[in-house]
Amino acid sequence: MEESRISGVQARRPDVGLGRSRRLTASDDFAATYAQGRSLAGRYMVLWVRQGPGAALRIGVVASRVVGDAVRRNRAKRRLREAWRLNRHLWAAEVDVVIVARRAILGASWEDVVTELRKLAQKAGLAA
């Protein structure tokens, strides 16, 4: 059951889209998220959670220069965004989330990334 959800093929549930309205796009939203100071650190990523007006499980992905060059930063952000997209339907809290990539994610397997994201989300109280 769990394994089948990880692979994209069987994730045939509705609403796995991740259009612009479901992403954080304003610089102020990011600043507000950091200002609230609620973060959970994992091996491959750091989760920042924001509560407040407008919060609707929107996602923002960040990769700093520490992660690597442009190719590696881009890959890290794409993996995190994909992991969030395939698991977003599991959660229902009224929050926005910023995920910061860490350097170790470049060598991580796909399953490990998904598992850690779910674990951190659980600790953050995102579960429905």
Place this chain on the structure above:
RNA sequence: AGGUGGAGGUGUGCGGUCGCUUCUGAAACGCGGAAGCGCGACAGGAGAGGAAAGUCCGGACUCCACAGGGCAGGAUGCCGGUGCUAAAUAAGCACGGGGAAUGGUGGUAAAGCGCCAUUCACGGAAAGUGCCACAGAAAACAAACCGUCAAACGGGCUGAAAGGUCUGCGUGACAAGGGUGAAAAGGUGGUGUAAGAGACCACCGGGAUUUCCAGUAAUGGAAUCCGCAUGGCAAACCCCGUCCGGAGCAAGAUCAAAUAGGGAACUGGAGGUGGCCCGCUUUAAGAUCCGUUACGGCGGAUCGCAGUUCCGGGUUGAUUGCUAAGACAAAUGACCGAUCCCGGAAACGGGAAACAGAAUCCGGCUUAUGGCCUCCACCUUUCG
């Protein structure tokens, strides 16, 4: 056949599921009287590179500034003409000519020199200034350490003497030889001389101008003349020719909102109480100057104040600039199958690659790069 190094080319293909950016069409929904706008299920199209990189150059494009001339500063650099690429008189490539360096080779007793190949950020060293360590006598109006030569003088030897010879000091002549250096003031041979020297001669080299010939031209060749005079460095200052206003898509343009302030024009600046100041009503009732006066005031101007309208700048947001990729916390990903590659006897495991991710666009340069292909050089093995 294999390996190593270098140069150039290429930059992996197929099917499927879910998702992202953008364009076109568009149901439903929301707002609206309508036109239309917003959001958009769904369908279809397009969606990273040869270097997108570094940002070393150039251009397009945009805004600001701008009478003319000069100085300063910066950039750039052999000459000719044609072809290709190109929007281009930039730049680049190819071809021709001159020069320099390096290598090879020919030639000579040796040198100068000829030829071939490669490379070159290749204007000028008789405009001027400066520098050339160490070594060396001397490093650039030449000079003279050793040296060569000459006559006179002193000394030694020899001689009967004249003289000869050796040597010393100073004087004069000279620049051949020695040695130093990255570099030493044309080379070789001869004539000449006390000894020498382009002092003179021959050849070579160099320079000059004119003439002739060849060539579109740069330039080359021949003839004539000049004993021959000037080492290197300008990626030292500099001189000469040519070019150069500044900023950059976060350039710039449009729209909207809010706030304070700036500029211009117009209008207002009235009335009541009171002898005056002050105070009150009022959105607001000041200052200065001039004229006039019946001394209570009145009229005008300027500044300040208030109101209305307009102008310009800033801030924030949106749109645009923007593209047959065209974003703006920034789109190419995840997974499955076949196929291929690597390891392995197999089962199976790993991987689909290196360098690397568009940010206004276009050129040049540079750097990075697995595999495969082509060429070159070298090495090893086998066969003939």
Place this chain on the structure above:
RNA sequence: CGGGCCGUAGCGCAGACUGGUAGCGCGUCUGCUUGGGGUGCAGAAGGUCUGGGGUUCAAAUCCCCACGGCCCGA
């Protein structure tokens, strides 16, 4: 997009403008001093000057390109 600075011994720096000898401090090593250590004294070692190319007789220095690091402005 535009601009600036740095790279020299293990570490921190000078030398570069004006080209010919690479130097200073700390540290390291050796010896002496001390019962031993520290301190002190004496001596020594240690640098492809980030890499490549060019100019020059000669380059850390001048010129060009590259690599790495840091900073600033819009």
